Amino acid sequence: MTSRKYGVDHGLRKDLVHKKISGVCAGIARHFDLPTFGVRAATVVLGFMMPVATVVAYFVAALLMPNRY
Secondary structure, eight states, X not given: OOOOTTSOOOSOOBOSSSOSSSSHHHHHHHHHTOOHHHHHHHXXXXXXXXXXXXXXXXXXXXXXXXXXX
């Protein structure tokens, strides 16, 4: 059984407190306990490598992921 630092985790959600654009990268970083800067940097690198797929995936995630707050 895994324990979380912040109580019960209800899945992948956008983090609106630490957001830069829509909170997708911050929500992914919080869910997987990764540094937010690393997730944002990986998104930018993927954006240069596969721009259309990255923009579409980010837009879909921003629409489908529920808000944390």
